[in-house]
Amino acid sequence: MFIKNAKIYTMAGKVLENGCILIENGKIKNVGENIECNDSNVIDANGGTVIPGMIDAHCHIGIIEGSKGFEGSDVNEMTDPITPHLRAIDGVYPFDEYFPKAVKAGVTTVMTGPGSANVIGGQFIAMKTYGTNVDRMVVLEPAAMKIAFGENPKRVYNGKNKMPMTRMATAALLRQTLIEAKNYKLKKEKALEKGEHFDINIKMESLIPVIDKKMVLKAHCHRADDILTAIRVAKEFDVNLTLDHCTEGHLITEYIKEAKVPAIVGPTMSFNSKIELINKSFTTPSTLIKAGIKVAIMTDHPVIEIQYLPICAGLAAKEGDITFEEALSTITINAAEILGVDDRIGSIEIGKDADIVILDGSPFDLTSNTLYTIINGEIVYRQTK
Structure with missing residues (x-):
């Protein structure tokens, strides 16, 4: 799985304004701003907010x-x-x-x-x-x-x-x-x-x-x-x-x-x-x-x-x-x-469980929607509307 075009709060000391996350076998394999991936399973966050689960x-x-x-x-x-x-x-x-x-x-x-x-x-x-x-x-x-x-x-x-x-x-x-x-x-x-x-x-x-x-x-x-x-x-x-x-x-x-x-x-x-x-x-x-x-x-x-x-x-x-x-x-x-x-x-770092949340706004905003919830690299919730 490959997540792209996301504002990523890694909670590991940095915020990626246009970041990507590569997930493999339920773990985070790579995270950064310039990651190449040929995998077809791509989630385009469209500028949304990404945080750790x-x-x-x-x-x-x-x-x-x-x-x-x-x-x-x-x-x-x-x-x-x-x-x-x-x-x-x-x-x-x-x-x-x-x-x-x-x-x-x-x-x-x-x-x-x-x-x-x-x-x-x-x-x-x-x-x-x-x-x-x-x-x-x-x-x-x-x-x-x-x-x-x-x-x-x-x-x-x-x-x-x-x-x-x-x-x-x-x-x-x-x-x-x-x-x-x-x-x-x-x-x-x-x-x-x-x-x-x-x-x-x-x-x-x-x-x-x-x-x-x-x-x-x-x-x-x-x-x-x-x-x-x-x-x-x-x-x-x-x-x-x-x-x-x-x-x-x-x-x-x-x-x-x-x-x-x-x-x-x-x-x-x-x-x-x-x-x-x-x-x-x-x-x-x-x-x-x-x-x-x-x-x-x-x-x-x-x-x-x-x-x-x-x-x-x-x-x-x-x-x-x-x-x-x-x-x-x-x-x-x-x-x-x-x-x-x-x-x-607890953070989005290489080697950790791929527990990731993608939102269309701040998690603290009542009007924000969860677009995806990913646990152990598996999409377990996806907004359908």
């Missing part, structure tokens, strides 16, 4: 299905506050009606997984938005371990009259489980060294990659105190962390910067449904970006429907006075880097 860094698509209610909701196992062994890959339905909507909007990769009912909710998956078999749609799995602070675990388990009913208990349960995971890992290593039998504990096994810093803790935290608690616990146990939601991040920017942790901000284009959202603002991403913090923007679908991801980034640009490319980075290369999948996606 967009990435939603935190959502629940496929695990909360549209139009299904309880039958299509597999997001929160509200029976045990500690469930690290749950895997999103076992709950995602690839025929959820919102996957085609994501594709049409140019969202080609999502990070989807458990909700925030539990202190430790389980493992997220980074996956493409087109396919019929989740195992074939995987970009990274398991991709992160969900943990949650603040109102949600308190509300769920207060209703069951069990721990945690306070923020203190949430942090205490998390610490206790991480200590158990460290002890488990040590005992396992000693048993294996001696050639002794060792009983496998699926919960603890799921946390070993976290302890080994091979898998990030994906922390649901809105309020400033919860953000700081997440940072505190991550520092205590020397584990990697992302701050998801980070609603009051603009109030404690210096401490987030000091901790050197990235933020996945949102859902901002939504109703302030609870107390910990009182300081929600579209200026939060720009405040963090200007402080040198890596930021991605999320929809938290279905809180905001996934097809409105670029609109969320556009509103952050408008309200926060950041550049077009800074805003676009929050749903492309920054998101990929935060999720640890930037070796494959």
Whole structure:
């Protein structure tokens, strides 16, 4: 496939005013302004805008299905506050009606997984938005371990009259489980060294990659105190962390910067449904970006429907006075880097997956149309009108 006559935002440090992209075997083989190609499969962008496939860094698509209610909701196992062994890959339905909507909007990769009912909710998956078999749609799995602070675990388990009913208990349960995971890992290593039998504990096994810093803790935290608690616990146990939601991040920017942790901000284009959202603002991403913090923007679908991801980034640009490319980075290369999948996606570079969106205008313009969405070098959406 050969794309020509395009304004290409590569998100790799350059913009090609009249660029071309050569795709072969699902990968980007070449990108530039003077590329020769004799292939007959040519897409003429006619001066349109070309961007990398967009990435939603935190959502629940496929695990909360549209139009299904309880039958299509597999997001929160509200029976045990500690469930690290749950895997999103076992709950995602690839025929959820919102996957085609994501594709049409140019969202080609999502990070989807458990909700925030539990202190430790389980493992997220980074996956493409087109396919019929989740195992074939995987970009990274398991991709992160969900943990949650603040109102949600308190509300769920207060209703069951069990721990945690306070923020203190949430942090205490998390610490206790991480200590158990460290002890488990040590005992396992000693048993294996001696050639002794060792009983496998699926919960603890799921946390070993976290302890080994091979898998990030994906922390649901809105309020400033919860953000700081997440940072505190991550520092205590020397584990990697992302701050998801980070609603009051603009109030404690210096401490987030000091901790050197990235933020996945949102859902901002939504109703302030609870107390910990009182300081929600579209200026939060720009405040963090200007402080040198890596930021991605999320929809938290279905809180905001996934097809409105670029609109969320556009509103952050408008309200926060950041550049077009800074805003676009929050749903492309920054998101990929935060999720640890930037070796494959997030920018238009040689060797990366050919996940490409062609539009007739800015992705942030409500009147723009997606002309083509390409995933793994295959046209998966084409405007027909």
